[in-house]
Amino acid sequence: MVIVENITKEFNGRKVLDNLSIEIRDGEIITIIGKSGIGKSVLLKSIVGLLRPEKGRIFIDDIPLVGENIYLLRRKIGFIFQKSALIESLNVGENIGLALKYIRNMPAEEIRNRVIDALRKVELDPKVMELFPSNLSGGMLKRAAIARAIILNPQYILYDEPTTGLDPIVSRTIEELIINLNRKMKITSIIVTHDLNSAVGISDRIAMLSGGKITFLGSTSDFMNSSNRDIIEFRSSYYLKTGE
Amino acid sequence: MNFIINSIGGIFYILFYSLFKRHNIGHKIELTFHEIVRTGIESIGIVTIASILCGLIAVFIIDQRLGSYIPEFYITEAISKSVIIELGALGASIALVGRVGTRITAEIATMKVNEEIDALETMAIDPYDYLVYPKMMASLVSYPIMVVFSELLIIFGAMLFLVYIKGFGLKTFLFGIREHFRMLEFIQSLIKGAVFGLMSTSISCYFGITASKGAKGVGEATTNAVVYSVVMIFLFDYIIIRIFSLWL
Numbered sequence: 001m002v003i004v005e006n007i008t009k010e011f012n013g014r015k016v017l018d019n020l021s022i023e024i025r026d027g028e029i030i031t032i033i034g035k036s037g038i039g040k041s042v043l044l045k046s047i048v049g050l051l052r053p054e055k056g057r058i059f060i061d062d063i064p065l066v067g068e069n070i071y072l073l074r075r076k077i078g079f080i081f082q083k084s085a086l087i088e089s090l091n092v093g094e095n096i097g098l099a100l101k102y103i104r105n106m107p108a109e110e111i112r113n114r115v116i117d118a119l120r121k122v123e124l125d126p127k128v129m130e131l132f133p134s135n136l137s138g139g140m141l142k143r144a145a146i147a148r149a150i151i152l153n154p155q156y157i158l159y160d161e162p163t164t165g166l167d168p169i170v171s172r173t174i175e176e177l178i179i180n181l182n183r184k185m186k187i188t189s190i191i192v193t194h195d196l197n198s199a200v201g202i203s204d205r206i207a208m209l210s211g212g213k214i215t216f217l218g219s220t221s222d223f224m225n226s227s228n229r230d231i232i233e234f235r236s237s238y239y240l241k242t243g244e
Numbered sequence: 245m246n247f248i249i250n251s252i253g254g255i256f257y258i259l260f261y262s263l264f265k266r267h268n269i270g271h272k273i274e275l276t277f278h279e280i281v282r283t284g285i286e287s288i289g290i291v292t293i294a295s296i297l298c299g300l301i302a303v304f305i306i307d308q309r310l311g312s313y314i315p316e317f318y319i320t321e322a323i324s325k326s327v328i329i330e331l332g333a334l335g336a337s338i339a340l341v342g343r344v345g346t347r348i349t350a351e352i353a354t355m356k357v358n359e360e361i362d363a364l365e366t367m368a369i370d371p372y373d374y375l376v377y378p379k380m381m382a383s384l385v386s387y388p389i390m391v392v393f394s395e396l397l398i399i400f401g402a403m404l405f406l407v408y409i410k411g412f413g414l415k416t417f418l419f420g421i422r423e424h425f426r427m428l429e430f431i432q433s434l435i436k437g438a439v440f441g442l443m444s445t446s447i448s449c450y451f452g453i454t455a456s457k458g459a460k461g462v463g464e465a466t467t468n469a470v471v472y473s474v475v476m477i478f479l480f481d482y483i484i485i486r487i488f489s490l491w492l
């Protein structure tokens with residue numbers, strides 16, 4: 001369980017997150033939606049300790065995310081960056097096996113087997129191992145980034161805009177992958193996105209981030225029927241843009 | 245002013261962190277060796293050309309200004325002293341800053357901008373251990389090697405000029421070089437290489453890691469790295485020379 005308690009994060013005196021609280025339940029897929037630039041990435045990065053909020057506390061499985069704990073807790077968490085963030089100078093196989101090699105000191109043969117296994121789980125051909133990130137398509141990059149996270153057997157995966165910038169068909173397959181990993185590997189999934197369609201398609205619960213706070217949190221059907229002003233505004237601007 | 249103080253603090257932090265902290269990462273030797281090889285391959289061309297030219301220039305000036313007053317034997321002394329005491333270490337290190345230091349800054353800054361460094365952190369890989377530490381250790385080896393290489397080539401350049409253009413005897417030249425060689429001066433040049441290497445590498449890493457987002461950030465970081473490296477190299481050159489002057 002992830003508990004975010006009254007966190008405030010500001011940049012140059014401007015509050016991006018303002019006394020924000022949210023609880024994430026074990027095993028669920030929860031999507032936090034919000035407009036571009038509202039602070040979704042900042043919230044997600046705070047949950048893995050890449051950013052330190054000025055105020056408030058975060059607990060992961062009841063352990064506070066502070067000091068040395070951060071390094072221990074990170075072992076439970078995988079993070080999928082908005083632009084995947086694979087190491088450009090390493091090939092896909094080396095990227096996926098990086099922590100196994102340098103932190104867990106595994107023998108090369110075992111790393112190889114685990115990398116192939118991880119690639120299978122994200123439905124990538126093991127041949128992709130030899131390619132460099134710059135030679136992958138957007139969808140493949142996302143899958144490789146997910147493989148790099150699941151090889152460490154995380155309990156949680158945080159996805160930053162997993163479908164943004166992908167065409168609808170590829171988006172759909174990434175969504176299916178997220179659901180699969182959640183069901184088969186029991187990975188609690190926290191997604192932030194402004195892609196309403198994708199949020200509705202895969203989430204158990206949806207939260208709305210607006211003005212630095214969570215202004216709505218509920219099941220997907222509650223979300224669709226909500227008369228919350230932020231949600232109505234978000235929905236209408238979304239459908240206006242996508243023309244649906 | 246604040247920027248300068250912060251930067252110097254950060255640079256020395258990296259220096260001490262690399263030298264004295266325990267590093268939680270496997271395959272340290274492999275990573276370091278990889279960096280040494282890379283540094284060598286990248287810089288061998290520029291160091292070769294710069295050193296030979298440096299030898300030609302130095303000996304030309306010495307010969308032109310002093311050649312008519314002093315015997316040729318002393319020209320070799322002037323060459324050997326200036327090369328071992330100063331030119332080799334300084335020339336090679338400046339060339340390495342231009343070629344290797346800038347690459348390190350640009351590479352780390354680009355990783356920062358692309359969030360690759362954040363990605364390392366989320367995998368519990370400390371970017372200082374994985375990226376910075378091997379480069380620091382490598383510089384401790386590769387700078388002194390390049391300094392010696394440069395010294396040999398500067399002397400070689402001087403020899404080309406004296407023997408083939410001025411018609412000095414090869415034997416006299418080599419004898420002069422050997423006669424004036426002093427071990428302590430040579431050790432001083434190795435120490436300079438190691439210190440300049442550590443300084444410029446920690447500077448390059450520091451500006452890479454603190455680069456701001458965007459392509460502009462990478463450019464600014466690289467410029468800062470070169471400026472700080474050059475100033476620090478001259479500063480430490482002076483300090484080391486003063487220390488060694490107690491014995492030399």
Ligand SMILES: Nc1ncnc2c1ncn2[C@@H]1O[C@H](COP(=O)(O)OP(=O)(O)OP(=O)(O)O)[C@@H](O)[C@H]1O
Nearest residue numbers: 011016034035036037038039040041042043082194
């Ligand atoms: N490191 C930082 N330094 C200064 N400001 C920052 C930093 N990171 C984020 N911000 C600011 O915080 C705000 C929220 O940024 P964030 O990246 O979280 O938005 P987002 O909701 O993820 O948007 P997008 O949909 O574009 O990814 C932005 O105004 C941004 O300028």
Ligand SMILES: [Mg+2]
Nearest residue numbers: 040041082160
């Ligand atoms: Mg974002």
